[in-house]
Amino acid sequence: MAKKRTSKSPSPPDHMMTRWKLTKLEILYRQSWLFGWQLNGPQPASPLPIFVDPWKGNPQNGALIAQGTLPFPLSSEPFARFNWIRDLRDYGGSRARMTARTLILRWLAEHKxxxxxxxxxxIIATRLTNLCLTYGWFGESADEDFQHQLKQMMAVQFRCLSLDWQRLTSPFDQLVALTGLVTGQVALNIPLQAVKGAKDINALLDLIIPKVKGQLNPDGGHKSRRPETHLDLLRLLLECRVAMAQIGLADRPGLEELILKMAAIAKMWRHASGDFAHFHFAGALPAAEIEQIISRCAVKGRVISIAEDTGFVRLSAARSLVIMDTGVSGPVSPVARTQADSGTPASVFAFEFSVSNHQFIVNSGQTSPEPRLNRALCQTAAHSCLTLDGLDNHRPLAGLPASVQSLDVTTADDGFLIEGLHDGYGKSHGIIHKRQLFLAKSGNSLRGKDTLSYTGAPGEIPTEAITRFHLHPLVSAAKIKQNQVLLKIHNQKTGWVFKCRGGEVFLDQSVYMDGTSRLSCQQIVIRTPAHHIQVNGTADISWAFNRHSPSAPRATR
Structure with a gap:
């Protein structure tokens, strides 16, 4: 870092400092030459080691970068993480390697x-980890001047990271930082600064493992219930394991146990296509990226079917698969509560249904680049679920969270049954919702029943219950009778028939998020009058998706 400055750096906007805590005086100190002097120290004497990078890049992005088209500005946060190095590496060629070196030196000059x-x-931690894991491709064959500049920058930022990681406000961000310290310590072999109680990698792991456990439910699922947050944390643990293997450190039993439990939950959220079901902001990661992380875990055995603490159930029969959000019982976890401001999906008892490698019944998903649209897609109506009077079934910010009062998963001779009961409309209407899903062992029939029951508690008189089934964009639907719909999955010969009792069936338009792309699709809607529930006590809506078996043609003589 330079000791002389020609101009004073402007103070950062307040929104930039929400991720970590620094006073104005501490910011001024970091902008002075004294802080640069504090970060000075002995440089790594030996060459940087060559790691085995477990992750793949995007060669299409790499081609654009090699041709001079950056996917984001040099001064942006995504560029500063240095994930783009893998894109260039997997694109390949000497030109890509030289481009990587040029961009690294350019960034160093502008951000010294x-x-x-x-x-x-x-961000420092992610950058150091990416530089370490990809160094064997871009740096090992570079000239000594490049290697010296790179090691000097990495050493300075490693010391800054060891000083500041505890200032991060998010426990997950702290784990990112600690993982970067583990990888950086292996690569640079220089002393840590101000990491309380941590003098080596084992001590860093002693900090990491309890923090990871604090992020997880007893069944191994992340407390946020977000599949992609869960996978990001699993990736950090695998990067720790790579760094440990670099110095011949045997696997830590506690670390290995966490990896296996988390991998089992991650597999539970996947359809046969490899994609995550659209629950709790999942759907941005491509199947190949999910696979490369899970495959590194070497988890064996059958996919688990129940994660009661995290709140999901998976049923599989023949080539059909149901994944259901069964909600959580008891108070919302602090981890999930901190994410409520960004929108908590109201998806209690929503489900997705896939046949073979084809998704059939889906949820809309919340992966749009538009925050306002994502908030709208967090509503219960954007899920394959039931709503009462157009209200969400889980409203924690309004003091009306849904609590699951009972959940049973049983196996019968002819199939598998989920029965769940939640009170998401208990305080507002005095009504509880019971959902039953039955998947036949043949995989050819998915039957359900939604029951609204009046508890006798005071509440608003309900008007209408609406049950929705959002269809994947590759599924077409046509109404054939009053309460029957014929369904066809693209590239599948056999169709399906939807039937229901307890309401009137309509077809309507819907939205499905495919990554960041917004696609049009259809939805099946059952409208059920609900004003009589407080008099009659209950209202039942029964429905079924059955594989269509046309009558065999008669033989000709």
């Missing part, structure tokens, strides 16, 4: 001084 974004601890 402290700044609140590029030098944020979790």
């Amino acid at each position: 001084d402290w700044s609140p974004v590029a030098w944020r601890p979790d």
Whole structure:
């Protein structure tokens, strides 16, 4: 870092400092030459080691970067993480290698001084990890001057990371930072600064493992219930394991146990296509990226069917698969509560249904780049679920969270049954919702029943219950009778027939998020009058998806 400055750096906007805590005085100190002096120290004497990078890049992005088209500005946060190095590497060629070196040196020249974004601890950690894991491709054959500049920068930022990681406000960001310290310590072999109680990698792992356990439910699922957050944490643990293997450190039993439990939950969320079901902001990661992380875990055995603490059930029969959000009982976890401001999906008892490698019944998903649209897609109506009077079934910010009062998963001779009961409309209407899903062992029939029951508690008189089934964009639907719909999955010969009792069936338009792309699709809607529930006590809506078996043609003589 330079000791002389020609101009004073401007103070960072408040929104830049929400991820970590620094006073104005501490910011001014970091913008002074004294902080640069504090970060000075002995440089790594030996060459950087060559890691085995477990992750793949995107060669299409690499081709664009090699041709001079950056997917994001050099000064942006995504660029500062240095994930783009893998894109160039997997594109291949000497030109890509030279481009990587040029961009690294250019970034170093423009960010040699402290700044609140590029030098944020979790970004430093990600950058150091990516540089270490990809160094064998871009750096080993570079000239000594490049290697010296790179090691000097990495050593300075490693010391800054060891000083500042505890200032991060998010426990997950702290784990990102600690993982970067593990990888950086293996690569640079220089002393840590101000990491309380951590003098070596084993001590860092002693900090990491309890923090990871604090992020997880007893069954191994992340407390946020977000599949992609869960997978990001699993990736961090695998990067720790790579760093440990680099120095011949045997697997830590506690670390290995966490990896296996988390991998089992991650597999539970996947359809046969390899994609995550659209629950709780999942759907942005491609199946190949999910697979490369799970495959590194070497988890064996059958996929688990029940994660009661995390709140999901998976039923599989023949080539049909149901994944259901069974909600959680008891108070919302602090981890999930901190994410409520960004929208908590109201998806209690929503489900997805796939046949073979084809998704059939889906949820809309919340992967749009538009925050307002994502908030709308968090509503119960954007899920394959039941709503009462157009209200969400889980409203924690309004003091009306849904609690699951009972959940049973049983196996019968002819199939598998989920029965769940939640009170998401208990305080507002005095009504509880019971959902039953039955998947036949043949995989040719999915039957359900939604029951609304009046508890006798005071509440609003309900008007209408609406049960929705959002169809994947590759599924077409046509109404054939009053309460019957014929369904066809693209590239499948056999169709399906939907039937229901207890309401009137309509077809309507819907939205499905395919990554960041917004696609049009259809939805089946059952409208059921609900004003009589407080008099009659209950209202039942029964429905079924059955594989269509046309009558065999008569033989000709």
